[in-house]
Amino acid sequence: xxxxxxxxxxxxxxxxxxxxxxxxxxxxxxxxxxxxxxxxxxxxxxxxxxxxxxxxxxxxxxxxxxxxxxxxxxxxxxxxxxxxxxxxxxxxxxxxxxxxxxxxxxxxxxxxxxxxxxxxxxxxxxxxxxxxxxxxxxxxxxxxxxxxxxxxxxxxxxxxxxxxxxxxxxxxxxxxxxxxxxxxxxxxxxxxxxxxxxxxxxxxxxxxxxxxxxxxxxxxxxxxxxxxxxxxxxxxxxxxxxxxxxxxxxxxxxxxxxxxxxxxxxxxxxxxxxxxxxxxxxxxxxxxxxxxxxxxxxxxxxxxxxxxxxxxxxxxxxxxxxxxxxxxxxxxxxxxxxxxxxxxxxxxxxxxxxxxxxxxxxxxxxxxxxxxxxxxxxxxxxxxxxxxxxxxxxxxxxxxxxxxxxxxx
Amino acid sequence: xxxxxxxxxxxxxxxxxxxxxxxxxxxxxxxxxxxxxxxxxxxxxxxxxxxxxxxxxxxxxxxxxxxxxxxxxxxxxxxxxxxxxxxxxxxxxxxxxxxxxxxxxxxxxxxxxxxxxxxxxxxxxxxxxxxxxxxxxxxxxxxxxxxxxxxxxxxxxxxxxxxxxxxxxxxxxxxxxxxxxxxxxxxxxxxxxxxxxxxxxxxxxxxxxxxxxxxxxxxxxxxxxxxxxxxxxxxxxxxxxxxxxxxxxxxxxxxxxxxxxxxxxxxxxxxxxxx
Numbered sequence: 095x096x097x098x099x100x101x102x103x104x105x106x107x108x109x110x111x112x113x114x115x116x117x118x119x120x121x122x123x124x125x126x127x128x129x130x131x132x133x134x135x136x137x138x139x140x141x142x143x144x145x146x147x148x149x150x151x152x153x154x155x156x157x158x159x160x161x162x163x164x165x166x167x168x169x170x171x172x173x174x175x176x177x178x179x180x181x182x183x184x185x186x187x188x189x190x191x192x193x194x195x196x197x198x199x200x201x202x203x204x205x206x207x208x209x210x211x212x213x214x215x216x217x218x219x220x221x222x223x224x225x226x227x228x229x230x231x232x233x234x235x236x237x238x239x240x241x242x243x244x245x246x247x248x249x250x251x252x253x254x255x256x257x258x259x260x261x262x263x264x265x266x267x268x269x270x271x272x273x274x275x276x277x278x279x280x281x282x283x284x285x286x287x288x289x290x291x292x293x294x295x296x297x298x299x300x301x302x303x304x305x306x307x308x309x310x311x312x313x314x315x316x317x318x319x320x321x322x323x324x325x326x327x328x329x330x331x332x333x334x335x336x337x338x339x340x341x342x343x344x345x346x347x348x349x350x351x352x353x354x355x356x357x358x359x360x361x362x363x364x365x366x367x368x369x370x371x372x373x374x375x376x377x378x379x380x381x382x383x384x385x386x387x388x389x390x391x392x393x394x395x396x397x398x399x400x401x402x403x404x405x406x407x408x409x410x411x412x413x414x415x416x417x418x419x420x421x422x423x424x425x426x427x428x429x430x431x432x433x434x435x436x437x438x439x440x441x442x443x444x445x446x447x448x449x450x451x452x453x454x455x456x457x458x459x460x461x462x463x464x465x466x467x468x469x470x471x472x473x474x475x476x477x478x479x480x481x482x483x484x485x486x487x488x489x490x491x492x493x494x495x496x497x498x499x500x501x502x503x
Numbered sequence: 504x505x506x507x508x509x510x511x512x513x514x515x516x517x518x519x520x521x522x523x524x525x526x527x528x529x530x531x532x533x534x535x536x537x538x539x540x541x542x543x544x545x546x547x548x549x550x551x552x553x554x555x556x557x558x559x560x561x562x563x564x565x566x567x568x569x570x571x572x573x574x575x576x577x578x579x580x581x582x583x584x585x586x587x588x589x590x591x592x593x594x595x596x597x598x599x600x601x602x603x604x605x606x607x608x609x610x611x612x613x614x615x616x617x618x619x620x621x622x623x624x625x626x627x628x629x630x631x632x633x634x635x636x637x638x639x640x641x642x643x644x645x646x647x648x649x650x651x652x653x654x655x656x657x658x659x660x661x662x663x664x665x666x667x668x669x670x671x672x673x674x675x676x677x678x679x680x681x682x683x684x685x686x687x688x689x690x691x692x693x694x695x696x697x698x699x700x701x702x703x704x705x706x707x708x709x710x711x712x713x714x715x716x717x718x719x720x721x722x723x724x725x726x727x728x729x730x731x732x733x734x735x736x737x738x739x740x741x742x743x744x745x746x747x748x749x750x751x752x753x754x755x756x757x758x759x760x761x762x763x764x765x766x767x768x769x770x771x772x773x774x775x776x777x778x
Contacts, residue, residue, distance in 0.1 A: 157595040159519065166530065167517045168714050171558045174517075225627050396555075397519055397530035398614070405630025410617040417621075457715050460724045463514075464595045475725035 101313050105321040107236025112325020113332075114380030115195035116188065116287035116441045118373070119434055121329045122353035124280050125336030126346055128272065130263035133330060135281045139288025140326035142484065144318050145477045146452050149459040149470065150294040151314045154301035157464040161298045161451065162394035164458045177450045178395045182388055184447045185292045187440040189384035190423040193219060194433025195377035198350045203370045209428065216424035219381045223416050228303045228402040235379025241372035244357050244365050246331040251360035254338040262337075269341075279495040279502050282488050283438065286445030288326065289485070292387040294451060299390040303401050308468060335360075348434060385423075389416040438501065445492045448485040456482060509593070509692040509699070511545065511668060513716050519596040520550060520585075522604035529607060531597055533558065534668040535584050535661060536690075536701070543744050545587055545692060545699035546662060548597065550607055553582030558669045574612030581660035583610045587699050589657055602657035610658065666752060674755030676706045679748065684740065687757055688713040691741065691768075703741040704757065705768055711735055721769040740765040 124132050150161050159167075166174040196219075197211035204211075222231060268277055306314060335356035336347055347353055350373065357365045386402075393400035393412045400412040427433065456478045459470045470478065496502075509515065511534060520529045532554035535547040556568035572580050589603035599607070608614075622628050661667075668690065676684045689705035707713065717723055717732035718739060742759050749758040 158525075159595050163519050167519075168716075170517060170714055171532075171555060172560060175559065175563075224625070393527075394519075397527060399527045405628065406622055406625075407618055407628045407630075410614050410622040413622050414617050456725065457728065461716055462720060462723065463716075470724055479725045479727050 101316050103233060103237075104313055104317040105324075106240060107233050108317040108321020109324045109328065110236040110239030110242070110375065111232070111379055111383070112322055113239065113242055113328050113376050114188075114287075114290075114383075115192050115377050115433075115437050116290060116444070117329045118195070118332060118350070118353060118376065119437045120280075120284050120287040120441055121333040122336045122347045123438075124284055125333035126340035128269055128277065128280065129337045129341045130259055130334060131266040131269065132277070132281055132284055133263040133333065134266060135284040136288060136326060136329055136333070138484070139285045140323055141477070142285075142481045143289050143293060144322050145474065145481055146289075146455055147294055147297050147322065148315060148318045149474060149478065150298040150455050151301050151306070151318065152311060152468055153455065153459055153465065154298040155306035155310055155314060156308050156466070156468045158302060159458075159464075160302050160390065160394055161295050161455060162391040165451075165454045166395050166397075168454045168457055174395060178391060180447050180450055181291055181295075182391060184290075184440065184443045185295070185384055185387050185391070186419055186422065187436065187443060188290060188292055189381060189388060189419060190426050191433055191437040191440050192377050192381035192384055193420075193423050194427050194436060195350070196374060196381055197427070198433055199370060199373035199377055202351055202354070202373070208433075209430065212424055212427045215378075215381075216420050219378065219385060220417060220420045222382055223385055223402075223420075224406060224413065228300070231379075231382055231402075232300065235375050235382065238371060238375030239379055241368045242328050242332075242376060244361060244368040244372060245328060245335055248357040248360040248365060249331050249335050249338065252335065252338050252356060254334070259334060259337070273499070275495055276499045276502055278491070279442075279499045282445045282492050282495060283441050283502070285488055286441040286443075286448070286492070288329070289448055290441065290444045291447050291451040292384050294455065295387040295391050296383040299386070299394075299401070303403050305403075311468070350434070385416055385420060388419045389413070442492050442496055442501075445485075445488045447489070449482065449489050452478075452482060452485055506695045507693075508702075509694055510705075510719050511690040511692055511701075512672065512714055513689065513719055514593065515548070515597060516668060517714070520548070520607075521596040521598050523591070523598070523601050526604060526608075528599070528604050529611075530555070533582075535665045536668060536671075537662055537665040542698075543701040543747070545701070546665060547584035547586045547659075548590070549582055549584050549661070549667065550658075551583050551610060552613075553580065554667075557667070571612065574616050576612070583607065583658050584661050585658050586655055588655060588697055600657065606656070606658040666750065670752045671750070671755055671757070673710060674752075674757050676704065676742065676757045676759060678759055678761045680761060682761075684742070684759070685738070686710050688739075689718065701744045703743055704747070704759075705739055705741055707736055707739045709735040718768050737767070739767055741768055 153164065154160055165177055169177060193212065193215050196215045197208040200211045201208040268274060301314065336353065339356040339359065340347060354369045357369045389412045390400055392415050398411045399409045401409060406413045459465065462469045515531050516534060518531050519527065520531060522528055529550045531548045532551060533549035534545055535549055537544060537546045552567050552571035556564045556571060559567055585599060585603050585607065589600045590597060591600055592598035671687055674687045676687050678684060685706040685708045687704055688707045688710055690701050691703040691705065692699050693702045705718065712732055715732065717729060718736050723729060742765060746760045747757060748760060
């Protein structure tokens with residue numbers, strides 16, 4: 095019974111923790127502008143993150159090595175450092191966007207200017223990373239993030255024409271006035287949001303933090319194969335509410351408040367309360383995950399002691415990196431850059447960095463010297479190879495499409 | 504340490520180093536190789552920025568080296584070498600003895616500086632597992648007597664006359680006529696009697712992706728990558744260490760005898776591999 099609750103808790107936190115500011119913004123924006131015609135990308139992204147999160151989690155459980163350990167080990171110090179620089183630039187950008195997202199959520203709740211909130215949020219995130227136990231951090235924000243289910247409830251309350259929604263999702267077509275380049279630019283943004291590299295950095299390092307062994311593979315797989323797809327359904331629900339409310343009127347979504355409007359329309363005050371809790375938990379939780387990921391990855395490259403399973407004094411370099419990245423994130427936001435725009439850039443650059451992360455994972459998950467019987471089977475390898483190709487195409491196409499469409503204008 | 508066969512670049516270089524209680528104490532940033540009377544052996548693991556800085560390109564390497572020197576105590580900082588006798592297990596991580604771990608932790612200038620001046624000053628830096636020895640910022644300053652009695656210290660400066668693995672990797676391998684066999688990418692080692700003896704050099708025409716492991720396990724998936732790397736590495740050969748006639752660094756160059764039955768690593772019948 096205890097084990098059942100442990101698994102259920104893991105799944106619930108995986109659902110609640112799946113959505114972050116990138117998913118919120120990308121799905122709302124795309125739903126309003128393209129209806130459900132890009133829903134297939136979300137599905138492709140979810141299968142992809144499941145494939146690679148399972149691989150990285152399996153390697154972490156069996157060998158005790160998190161993702162950046164493997165990158166250094168298999169790519170050497172030079173290519174590894176190049177990879178570290180690129181991945182950390184993207185993760186730091188995402189961290190900054192998440193802190194901005196928390197401030198925007200608090201602005202919605204309080205009407206206090208977000209620039210007053212940003213330093214407070216930065217300090218709060220750092221305090222959580224400094225003192226709060228790993229399991230508490232993961233469970234609390236994951237569970238609170240489940241409040242985003244209001245999007246699914248709101249969608250049902252809005253009473254959309256389900257067959258039309260299904261029609262536009264299953265037979266994707268280009269909406270009037272949109273070019274093919276813009277369509278594929280947003281496809282890459284959605285894909286990048288679903289497969290952000292920090293998710294595997296955090297997932298594998300979290301496995302090491304919690305001391306997974308080969309015995310925990312079942313729990314890990316339940317989290318990945320049940321939790322992530324259900325989290326992905328939440329993303330689709332967000333896109334669908336925007337598609338139902340804004341798409342027919344050709345209204346573009348560019349604030350977090352607009353994104354929540356359908357929930358307010360359908361469910362009133364109570365819905366808004368849940369929505370604000372969900373926004374806050376999802377972005378705050380993701381801020382913690384990205385902040386830790388920066389520290390994890392740099393420490394793993396150099397071999398430093400890292401993790402919240404030791405007292406901060408024993409991992410001084412790791413905690414200094416976390417502190418510095420928080421200061422950088424807050425500093426960038428205080429230049430009055432728009433956090434929503436920052437989010438859009440972070441998910442597109444995520445797509446560029448994807449192959450750097452996923453290639454070494456695929457290779458090591460095949461190393462039978464470490465992995466023994468837990469090495470990749472035929473299915474994991476087939477899917478892994480296909481996805482390596484897909485992320486390769488997305489990575490190459492991302493920047494040219496960004497230039498060509500002037501970032502989706 | 505169990506006896507067996509080891510590919511140095513694939514299985515040791517750049518791997519995580521851990522202590523008996525799974526403490527994380529750095530990476531194998533380089534390996535120290537020495538000629539003894541009868542063999543070419545691995546004598547130590549180079550750990551820390553002193554080793555890493557020499558493997559990073561140009562100005563970046565110089566910068567990492569400069570930070571390391573600035574944060575080191577003593578007038579002439581030397582890179583830290585852990586003798587291979589301190590290695591207790593080789594898996595995915597390299598595990599060291601308690602004595603070596605303590606000595607390594609004392610050598611981390613940046614960690615000690617940050618502990619003392621940054622992290623240690625923030626309230627709440629000490630957790631439930633706090634060890635009073637850390638309060639001074641670094642732990643015990645001098646090794647205890649019992650450790651000083653050991654014949655070989657747990658860490659030491661680089662041995663004079665020794666070569667570092669990274670200085671040889673990528674070196675052209677020539678035979679006595681000056682005919683180029685390819686570039687050195689891997690050193691195969693036999694472990695026995697606590698000694699890591701080099702047995703073969705692996706030489707390739709395409710140095711791409713040599714740390715990925717496809718040369719070691721002919722069945723490693725996924726199929727597409729296996730085929731691609733098999734194709735790239737199809738002309739790889741193993742050269743027995745006994746055939747070396749000259750090894751030079753700056754510029755690195757290895758000269759071997761002309762004759763010899765050389766085979767592809769996948770046809771390696773004499774050295775059974777783990778897994």
